[in-house]
Amino acid sequence: MKINKKIAVSESGFVFDSSTGDSFSVNPLGIEIIGMVRDNKTEDDIRKILSEKYEVSVPVLEKSLSDFIGSLRSAKIIED
Amino acid sequence: MAKLHFERPIIKKLNVGISNKFGSKTEFEPITEIDGVDIKELIVKYGSPLFIISEKTIRETYREAKQTFESRFPKVQFAWSYKTNYLDAVCKVFHQEGSWAEVVSRFEYEKALENGMPGNKIIFNGPDKTEDDLKIAIENESYIHIDHFDELYSIMNLSEHLKKKPKVAIRVNMDTGVYPMWDRFGFNYENGEAWEAINKILMNDKLELVGLHTHIGTFMLSANAYHIAASKLADLAYHIKKKYNHTIQYIDMGGGFASKNTLKGAYLSGLDTSPTFNDYAEAISSALLNSEIPPDSLPMLILETGRALIDDAGSLAGSVIAIKKLSDGRRSTIVDFGVNILFTSFWYEHKVTPAQGFTQYSETSSMYGPLCMNIDVIRETITLPPLKKGDNLVVSRIGAYNMTQWMQFITLRPKVVMIDLNGTTHIIRNNESLKDVKGLESVPEHLKKISK
Secondary structure (H helix, E strand, C coil), X not given: CEECCCEEXXXXXXXXXXXXXXXXXXXXXXXXXXXXXXXXXXXXHHHHXXXXXXXXXXXXXXXXXXXXXXXXXXXXXXXX | CCCEEXXXXXXXXXXXXXXXXXXXXXXXXXXXXXXXXXXXXXXXXXXXXXXXXXXXXXXXXXXXXXXXXXXXXXXXXEEEEHHHCCCHHHHHHHHHCCCEEEECCHHHHHHHHXXXXXXXXXXXXXXXXXXXXXXXXXXXXXXXXXXXHHHHHHHHHXXXXXXXXXXXXXXXXXXXXXXXXXXXXXXXXXXXXXXXXHHHHHHCCCCEEEEEECCCCCCEXXXXXXXXXXXXXXXXXXXXXXXXXXXXXXXXXXXXECCCCCECCCCCCHHHHCCCHHHHHHHHHHHXXXXXXXXXXXXXXXXXXXXXXXXXXXXXXXXXXXXXXXXXXXEEEEECCCCCCCHHHXXXXXXXXXXXXXXXXXXXXXXXXXXXXXXXXXXXXXXECCCCCCCEEEEECCCCCHHHHCCCCCCCCCCEEEECCCCCEEEEECCCCHHHHHCCCCCCHHHCCCCC
């Protein structure tokens, strides 16, 4: 998976799709995940990094991550 | 190194349009404690969900209301509305503060007696009082508020048998300019029915007419309706004196004062729209003081307000069970408290606040309870920080009606704790067990074995 080339992401969590004009607001962890996708990390890599960094159970992390990536896909921010 | 707090990642599409001048986010600070007691520790100790009552808030609210009325009217007496919350510990706080008891059933009447209320400090309201209920109330010299003529005749008969003169008031319903008019209880003012009842009582000597009572509605957002009602009752009291030379000892204005909750469909928050105790007190006392009743024979003013005195003192702590996505992409949050224990969700847009810290990000979701029923909706839409399974929430202002109208449906009802003035927590109602529920059941002999 990779970030759509038409997508611009600011450090403050503002995401802009220049092809559609849509804009989105993303919270800090969301920005961190988008950054990791940009660095070509896989979903598994991201899960491991977050699990070590954050106080969260494995099921909650897995569910939250797959849910978020699903939202990024449906917003066409990432593509496979 | 300690791990960081995890806030679920969220993305929200930004829509350009007219911005909402009232904002969309409602919660800016978490509720992590009540009266200095940590919410999460309470949940660990007593379970989730958990009803929490603040004794401090009850006493403060009561004292504020009492002081507000007493600063305007010489004789004021509160009577605690049992149906609003009849947990013994709650009733006892009100009784310690000086409240009488206002009951609407034999069950509540006996609860009041067991809570130490003498019979002559119990007001017995309601349309359903059996002959036996009335007999006990007459013998205990309680104030019986007559709802209909059938009851009036029953009391007259009983007074002959018991050789006692029952102390009674009549409940009067009336047009106060508020729709819908509550005319199903008591005798109507405008059509002369109230006078008919008064004449019947005062033209024979069997009953002692001590008071006039009204209860004009519930969650009354207009204080002026109370002004109209008090004026009409004062007019009755004045003309009773004139016609029969009989002094009415008290005027009971009932309850119905709104709390600060927000009604469903309301545009503005209840915090901004509900009248204050000052508004109600001014409306009622000015009507009585400006009536034709001479100042030296003003009746006592009785108030049976329940909701406005207890709502703020009650909170419900609970937990997030799951976060789901609905078919159209909307979020839904499933929590472990449903409409079975939070009955007021049918009327209010309850204030729900996370019990842990959060960032400025928020998302809109529906909030559903745990019951396997489509009606189990706590909030149709609510904007909260991103929540995850296991997070805790606090629903505020739930002290009124929930702990009396709750239902043992599908599951067992949780504990209720009270935090006392020293910050010590007491269980005032234990959680139900399967044994409690099954204890009332019995199975016929031929059904005891399921294999033939």
